[in-house]
Amino acid sequence: MITKYFTSISRIMSVIAIVLFVSGCERDVADLQPASYPTNPEVFIDGFSSGLNYAAFGGSVPTACDVDKEVTYGNSAASMRFEVPDANDPRGAYAGGVFYTSVGRNLSGYTALTFWAKASQPVTIDVVGLGNDLGASTYQISVPALPMNTNWKKYIIPIPDPGRLSAERGMFYYSVGPVDGKGFTFWIDNMQFEKLTTIAYATPAIFSGETRSVNSFAGISIPVEGISAGFNLPDGTNMQVNLSSSYFTFSSSNEAIATVDSKGLVTIVGGPGTAVITAKMQGVAASGSLTVISEGVYVNAPVPTVNAANVISLFSDAYENVPVDYYNGYWAPYQTTLSADFEANGDHVLQYTDFNFVGIQFSTPTINASTMTHLHMDCYITSALAGGAQFKVQLVDFGADGAYGGGDDSNATVTFTSPTLVGQSWIGFEIPLNNFSGLAGKAHLGQIILEGTGISSFYLDNIYFHK
């Protein structure tokens, strides 16, 4: 009896001994791994996942988000309900907020944030996304204009290059305002991160996929913009998301002219010369680029010396400027002229590109130049002057009614050609107002209209009337 008992015990003990021998009793500190961030993929299934917090955006209804135990997807116990206010709701103008965790999560094993959603009426949600952590939001992804209707539908937000999200705190954010002044409700359920292998054909883009070109100078910084990517979803349809620059790697074809940092900020460091800025997302070349044509060090227009008391200034850093409606009216459909105004060494400069004609308007109020004698404009044509190039300056007076039209407007044009026109050197136009023959009066000037042929782009500075 005792022998048998002893045999069993020894058998058990020998097994334990062997197990202990195999697994080792000593803790080897060298084998300890650094604490890693949790990989929990759940955001909201039947309740908020552990460690999840919510914060409403400023100006939004703070209580817009709540848990709903009746309207849920499938037989889930609870969903998140969002109540968008009517316009002029004293509690807030819209519904919006961030779901974030106190401790970052390691999302590198997931390729998408997915959730089920529906709304009380067909509606477009202004923006949803992830990666907003109420701070740097380094890896923010935003989906504009998400359509929802009254049926539950599964939504997928693809995550490019998830390896970057090793400690992400921003799980989900949203923002949506009333429609035609009226509020509504929407619900979200079963929100989680998933490792879907059925998202395909990532098409990254910078500058919205366009090939852009800019003339600029050493010292100027230009941010890469229009950063987005398209994806083909598991149902074979395409979707576009906007991305923070941190998902991309940027390069410059000529770092002696322009460099670009990891956040996509282009800094022009030299010139004259050209650099092409391109980007990649997860090894895939992005469509779109920026060609920087650097002129080198910026040479500013001569600083005006006319006594300020004798000046009515529309645009200058040397004088106080009168109110101007706009420096580019974008007069569709025939105007091609675009603006690319910049600041160099503290000097603000107007830049016009793709030039055919452009209007500068100053009608609220109009300008009384009756006592003035000249219109001055500094102009720099950025390329060598084409043969036959013309630059016309038209002054428009709005007449006694001080408004466009009404039968009392008048205008006159002065035309310049070579040799007054030169390329790549500041031209100081000093136009006697009497040269504008045909102007019925100068007491209600409202517009300067510039028109040209053979001139593609130019800078303008120091636009003023003086005596």
Add this chain to the structure above:
Amino acid sequence: MKTKNNNTLWHAIVVSMLFLTTLPGCTPDENQQLPSRNWQLVWSDDFNGTAGQLPDAAKWGFDLGTGDGGWGNQELQNYSNNPNNVSLDGEGNLVIKAIQSGNSFTSARINTKGLFAQQYGRFEARLKTPYGPGLWPAFWLLGENIDTEGWPQCGEIDIMELRGQQPDVIHGTIHGPGYSGGNSITKGYALPNGRFDTNYHIFAVEWDADKIDFFVDDFLYHRIAKEDVKGQWVYNQPFYLILNVAVGGTYVGFPTSQTPFPQVMVVDYVKVYKKG
């Protein structure tokens, strides 16, 4: 006594070692063990040729037009023999392209009717499918006596069909008398990772007097045995091959404004084998 205790201890060591080593390896065997066969290549097309060429006229004919009410399925496309819809790409592939213009669609359907048919054997194609709601590519076989016996009496073996709104799932199916259309004998196969449009996959059937086996990348996902078919077994005559991309129809539903067009099916090769 002592000996017995030593044996007991040794027994305990062996048992515990076995227990510890078997703990990690609990997953079932993922490799199928199928009997090896000796296949002899009988007919093939590797689609080598210059870009823009139509497929070899000695091997393929065309189904043209809109068939009978959209080829019996309310399909939307008009099949053509225009190289825009079907041609070699100069890189060893045949490309069948579905093109949208306004509200109408063109595409292509090629077959070996009257040129090649075989009873039994292995029929295989390596291809990438199109994708998007409403796209319906297929690699399939029809019984040679279709003109005299009609359908479904002639029998149909669908080696691969896909619904573009689920680009990671294909179906292998047979249609015959008593089990056709909505009552066909069908089984789906979903890729564990990825989609059928982003990479080449090999679709095949191995067919003999008693059964039809369906494969994706040499994984047997569907076996239809003759004795399990509740209806007439009509697979005892030569069948010819068909490759096509349909748009819309009762199997797949309609393309939507979100379906990216044009869409392509890219076929690396088609091969037919006989048992050696």
